[in-house]
Amino acid sequence: MYIYDQHDKTLIGERVAQYRRQTDDYLAGKLPDEVFLPLRLQNGLYVQRLAPMLRINIPYGMVSATQLRTLAHITRKYDKGYAHFTTRQNIQLNWPQLEEVPDILTELAAVEMQGIQSSGSCIRNVTSDEFAGINADEIEDPRPWCEIIRQWSTLHPEFAFLPRKFKIAVTGAKTDRAAIQVHDIGLQVLKNADNEVGFKVLVGGGLGRSPAIGVAIKDFLPAKHLLTYLEAILRVYNRYGRRDNKYKARIKILVKAWTAEVFADKVEQEWLQEIDSPSTLTDEVIAHAKAFFTSPAYETIDGESSEAKLQSLAAEQVAFGKWRDRNVIGHKVPGYCAVHLSLKPTGVAPGDVTDSQLEAIADLADRYSFSEVRVTHHQNLVLGDVKLSELPELWQAAKQLGFATPSIGTLVDMICCPGGDFCALANAKSIPVAEAIQRRFDDLDYLYDLGDIKLNISGCMNACGHHHVGNIGILGVDKKGEEFYQVQLGGSALDDASLGKVLGPSFYAHEIPDVLERILNIYVEQRIEGESFLDTQRRIGIAPFKEFIYAKAA
Amino acid sequence: MPKLLKDQTIVDNGWQILPKDFDGVLPEGPCFVPLGYWLANKHNLQSPESIGVWLDAEQEPEQLADDIGKLQHLAVNFPSFMDGRGFSIARLIRERYQFSGELRAIGHIVPDQLFYLSRCGFNAFCLDALALDHEAEDSHKLEDYLATFSVTYQACVNEQQPLFRRRQA
Numbered sequence: 224m225y226i227y228d229q230h231d232k233t234l235i236g237e238r239v240a241q242y243r244r245q246t247d248d249y250l251a252g253k254l255p256d257e258v259f260l261p262l263r264l265q266n267g268l269y270v271q272r273l274a275p276m277l278r279i280n281i282p283y284g285m286v287s288a289t290q291l292r293t294l295a296h297i298t299r300k301y302d303k304g305y306a307h308f309t310t311r312q313n314i315q316l317n318w319p320q321l322e323e324v325p326d327i328l329t330e331l332a333a334v335e336m337q338g339i340q341s342s343g344s345c346i347r348n349v350t351s352d353e354f355a356g357i358n359a360d361e362i363e364d365p366r367p368w369c370e371i372i373r374q375w376s377t378l379h380p381e382f383a384f385l386p387r388k389f390k391i392a393v394t395g396a397k398t399d400r401a402a403i404q405v406h407d408i409g410l411q412v413l414k415n416a417d418n419e420v421g422f423k424v425l426v427g428g429g430l431g432r433s434p435a436i437g438v439a440i441k442d443f444l445p446a447k448h449l450l451t452y453l454e455a456i457l458r459v460y461n462r463y464g465r466r467d468n469k470y471k472a473r474i475k476i477l478v479k480a481w482t483a484e485v486f487a488d489k490v491e492q493e494w495l496q497e498i499d500s501p502s503t504l505t506d507e508v509i510a511h512a513k514a515f516f517t518s519p520a521y522e523t524i525d526g527e528s529s530e531a532k533l534q535s536l537a538a539e540q541v542a543f544g545k546w547r548d549r550n551v552i553g554h555k556v557p558g559y560c561a562v563h564l565s566l567k568p569t570g571v572a573p574g575d576v577t578d579s580q581l582e583a584i585a586d587l588a589d590r591y592s593f594s595e596v597r598v599t600h601h602q603n604l605v606l607g608d609v610k611l612s613e614l615p616e617l618w619q620a621a622k623q624l625g626f627a628t629p630s631i632g633t634l635v636d637m638i639c640c641p642g643g644d645f646c647a648l649a650n651a652k653s654i655p656v657a658e659a660i661q662r663r664f665d666d667l668d669y670l671y672d673l674g675d676i677k678l679n680i681s682g683c684m685n686a687c688g689h690h691h692v693g694n695i696g697i698l699g700v701d702k703k704g705e706e707f708y709q710v711q712l713g714g715s716a717l718d719d720a721s722l723g724k725v726l727g728p729s730f731y732a733h734e735i736p737d738v739l740e741r742i743l744n745i746y747v748e749q750r751i752e753g754e755s756f757l758d759t760q761r762r763i764g765i766a767p768f769k770e771f772i773y774a775k776a777a
Numbered sequence: 778m779p780k781l782l783k784d785q786t787i788v789d790n791g792w793q794i795l796p797k798d799f800d801g802v803l804p805e806g807p808c809f810v811p812l813g814y815w816l817a818n819k820h821n822l823q824s825p826e827s828i829g830v831w832l833d834a835e836q837e838p839e840q841l842a843d844d845i846g847k848l849q850h851l852a853v854n855f856p857s858f859m860d861g862r863g864f865s866i867a868r869l870i871r872e873r874y875q876f877s878g879e880l881r882a883i884g885h886i887v888p889d890q891l892f893y894l895s896r897c898g899f900n901a902f903c904l905d906a907l908a909l910d911h912e913a914e915d916s917h918k919l920e921d922y923l924a925t926f927s928v929t930y931q932a933c934v935n936e937q938q939p940l941f942r943r944r945q946a
Contacts (some may be wrong), residue, residue, distance in 0.1 A: 230940060234928040241925050245889065257888050261859060292832025344859070374930040374940070380893035381868055381933070385892075461865045496873060501942060502932050508941045 224285050224595060225370045225515045226336045234378070235332045238339060241774065242266045243325035250322065265345055265383065268324055269340025271647045274359070277316040277324060278341040279331060280597050283351035283369040283393070284312040288594040290584035293334045295581035296373055301327050306581070308574040310317060310638055310689055311390070311708055312350045317645055344385045346376035346457070350392045352400040353599040356516055357607050359555040363412045365395035367512035368449065371504065374449050382457045386464035387472035390429070391775075392637055399661060402426045402600060404437045404720035405692055407474045408456060413443060420446045422668040426486065427478035430686035434722045435475040440487035447504045454502065455494035459472055459486070467517055519593040519608055524558025529611035536615055543669065546629040551614065558611050564594075564604040564626035565636070569661040572654045573603035573639040583624045587761055591617050625645045634678050634743075635661045638689050642682030642699065643706070649682035651699025651706035656732055664735035673743060674757045692716035694741065694757045696723045699733065708735055712742070712768060713760050726763050727773055741772050760774070782891075783879065783901040785920050786895035790903060794831060794852065794883060800884060803828070809852045809883075812836050815844070825849040834862040838869045845874040853899075871898035871934045890923040898934035934941045 227235070239274045248254040256260075267278040280293070298306050301323050307315045319327060341348055349372045357366040372391060373753055376382070382389075395412040403409025408413035409425035421443045428437025435712040444452050446608060478486045537544030548768040552561040564584060567573050577585070584604060588596045592606035592615055599605060604626075609617060630636050637660065640646065642653030651712050657680055664670060679693030683700075690696030707729035714723030730738055743756075745768050748757045760768070781790035794895065807827040815822065815830045823829050834839060839847075851870060853863040859905040863882065870876045871904025879899040882894050888907055907919075931940040 228944070234926060234930075237926045237928070241889075258858070258889075262889055344861075361933075371941075378893075378926065378932055379931055380896035381864045382861070383893055384864065384890075386857055458865050461863055466860060466862075500932070503939050505942070505945070507945050511945070512943070534900045608940065 224287060225282070226364075231335070231374075232332075235335070235339075236339055238266075238337065238378070239332050242328060242601075243518050246321070246325050247546075248731045249607075259403075261343055261384070261719045263321075263324075264343035265340050266324070266328065267340060268319075268321070269347075269647075270321075271317075271645060273325070274318045275321050275326065276645070277319045277338060278309070279316070279338050280348040281312050281314060281335060281336075282373050283349055283355065284353050284364055284600075285595050286598060286613055288588040290334045290336055290564055290597070291581050291585040291588070291596060293330060295578040295585070297327055297330055298578045298581070299362070301309070305575055307572065307641065308576065308598055308602050308604070310600050310602060310687060311348060312600060313348055314598070317641075319749035327350050327514075328469065330481055330502045332367050340383075340386070344387050344389075346379065346391065349373050349376065349407075350390070350401055350600065350684075352394050352396055352550065353597045353605050354400060354440040354561060354607070355395060355597075356518070357551060357554050357561055358396055359399045361395050361555070362397065362414055363395045364513075364516050365393040365401075365410075365412055366516045367509065368395075368410070368412065368422075368446075370515065371449065371508075371512050372453070375453070375502075378710060381454075382461055385461055385468045386725070387474075388470060389474070390452075391459070399716075399720075402689075402692070402716040402720075403717075405430055405434070405689075405716055406437065408453065409437045410449075415443055422449065424445065424452065424456075427475040427483070428720075429473055429475045430689055431682050432470050433473075433475065434686065434691040435586075436720050437475075437477070437607060437724065438478065438483040440483060440490060446509065448498065449504060450502045451497050451500055452490075452494050455497065456488045459493055461487050463489075508707065510593075514652060516611065518556075519595075521556045524610065524612070526557030526611065527531050529558050530565045533611060533614060541594075542629070543615065545671070546618055546627055547614065549629045549633065549671070550631045554608070555610075560609055560614065562606045562609045562612055562614070563599075563616060563631045564596075564606065564620075564621060565628040565631060566603050566626070566663075567630060567636050568625050568628050569635070569665065570658055572639055572641070572644075573657055580624065582689075584626070587617065587620060587624075589621075601631075601636065603636070626755050629667065630670060631712070632675045634673055634676045634695075634739075635670060636678075637661075638677070638679040638693070640681050640687035642680075642688075646687075647681060648685055649699065650701035651682050651708065651731070652686075653680045653682040653688060653697075653699055656699075656708065656735055658699065659732070659736050663740070673746070674755055678739075679714070689716065690714070692720065693723060694755075694760070695739070702729075706732060708732060708739060709734075710742075712765055713757070715757060740773060742768055745771055746775050780904040781881075781901055782904060782907075784921050785923060787919070792829070792850075795887065797833060802881040807850075809881075812840065816840060819844060819895075825878075829879070831881075832862050832866060834866070838864075838866050838874065840868075842874055845870070845876045848876070849878040850881070851876060851878065852883045855882060855886050858885045858887045858890060864893065867894070867897040867899055868934060872885070888919060888922045890926075891919070892925045895923050896929065896933040896935050 249259040392401040392406040405428040410425040424441040425437035477631040502554040550563040597605040681688030681690040692714040710726040713725030782899040809831040831852035
């Protein structure tokens with residue numbers, strides 16, 4: 224993991240002091256609401272339906288055991304003893320007191336954590352692949368690049384008052400697990416024919432009211448130009464992005480209005496003026512960043528012998544085998560694996576954890592995975608470096624703690640926003656819908672037979688639950704004060720990214736489990752051997768689903 | 778007399794800002810003329826010590842590229858403190874067009890933006906633009922806002938080397 228030096232520590236300390244003064248001025252009536260608003264947002268503090276909400280960055284998803292223990296302590300001391308992992312590798316507190324936020328930030332700073340630019344119209348927390356550095360399909364570890372971007376974007380003086388929020392994601396793998404096609408900027412680390420590292424640069428992806436898939440404006444940007452090129456994109460957006468209508472202010476609207484070609488050309492012209500400026504990365508700087516993300520002290524393990532033992536255990540204990548099949552992922556180092564800790568047990572809001580669970584996760588990380596944990600954008604956690612030989616023990620421990628729900632990637636491993644229970648923006652509740660679905664679909668064999676299905680639920684069109692890119696997406700809508708739910712089919716955030724299409728008129732909350740059951744029945748009837756839900760849906764289109772569901776409902 | 782925070786000192790501000798649609802004869806005393814007026818009349822405006830040019834947020838500093846060497850006073854308007862276009866305009870004026878005179882932030886800005894504004898090249902701020910009440914001024918001196926942070930990651934007008942190069946040095 225990245226470790227702060229005295230520069231980083233000084234900066235974060237000065238940031239906390241600044242925010243403490245801003246809070247004091249606000250409470251003393253010296254800062255009006257409309258001025259305090261962007262200042263608190265850029266430190267992560269929203270004012271929500273029931274209380275303020277504090278969003279804390281977990282840069283590119285990496286969090287240490289020590290940091291988790293501090294988070295646990297903070298939820299106990301300043302909140303109600305739980306926290307919520309979001310879809311962008313952040314963690315949120317739902318009940319902090321505005322007056323105490325400077326103290327919370329002080330405690331976070333002591334373990335090198337912060338909420339800088341976690342909300343507001345600025346460059347947000349940079350996100351990445353939860354298997355960065357450990358997956359065999361990786362071209363290069365994206366985390367050094369993420370850290371370089373994190374530092375560049377932190378308190379950037381030119382880009383703190385953008386037309387709208389701005390999100391950057393980076394993947395270094397052949398398979399995109401960072402949803403780079405639905406970010407304002409998506410970066411894919413590549414190597415060219417001469418084995419030089421660079422980036423494919425996508426712009427203009429995003430969800431929200433006008434969902435869009437990002438378009439490539441640079442097929443290969445040599446790595447040293449990363450920051451000058453990002454700066455050119457941000458400058459073009461800052462100058463020309465719309466500011467008259469917040470729903471048309473994201474970069475995707477500008478890219479569409481100009482066309483990708485015109486936008487790319489404008490960026491190119493801007494970039495060529497600054498190319499080779501001092502913000503160009505040097506070999507030493509890149510090596511310095513990479514030095515923080517070296518491999519931990521892996522043991523040399525006979526992977527085949529570990530594997531044989533696990534297979535015999537799986538034969539004896541079916542539950543272990545099922546858990547391993549769904550929740551354990553391969554690793555580039557023989558004898559190691561990555562393990563999902565599921566935060567999706569039935570009856571708990573997806574992504575929620577208690578203080579004692581946070582501490583238990585820290586203990587598991589210390590015991591099994593070099594004291595590090597990764598946060599996924601599917602609102603689960605991953606222990607990245609677990610010895611195969613310790614899997615049975617870890618499984619027992621995870622089961623006792625409630626983290627072993629063997630459902631990763633299935634229908635019930637849903638992405639879900641906090642919804643109308645917590646969020647001031649929401650049109651409808653989302654958590655009770657998620658729970659009703661989990662209760663209806665509780666037969667694991669049926670879920671395994673259905674295979675990988677991404678079900679994403681948002682409580683409003685701001686799309687924090689990423690409903691557009693769910694294979695099945697559910698969107699809460701408000702019609703004359705009543706909550707309804709629109710269903711979409713066919714979205715994906717992977718390499719084959721696509722936006723879902725609306726099935727038809729929306730449903731009451733209580734109808735959703737039945738509607739889902741019918742959708743799944745069509746899939747089961749129509750699938751050809753080996754086809755996933757998404758494959759089948761794409762092959763047969765939306766019409767058969769539409770006919771069946773609305774005919775029966777009528 | 779209205780006040781100006783200039784180069785970290787509060788001084789009198791005798792400059793007028795002429796409206797965007799200004800036309801006709803210039804008033805007495807130093808003034809900022811709007812960009813459009815400047816472009817139409819620049820050949821008759823040969824007194825850089827008392828005539829400056831102001832740009833609005835949507836205007837292009839590129840239009841001033843040929844004139845910057847002749848000017849000593851420029852201003853950029855912030856229609857709202859949430860409108861960040863002026864930060865980019867200021868960097869272009871300083872870094873691309875090498876303007877070394879006074880660059881003034883006018884319109885609506887707030888004290889907590891002074892640090893970023895000065896990093897982007899502004900060195901003068903109208904106090905009425907800052908919309909300060911006096912109590913706030915007392916608790917935290919205006920000049921202090923310019924020194925909120927002693928560490929900066931990025932290269933910008935006031936620090937041409939990014940931290941990653943200074944760290945290596």
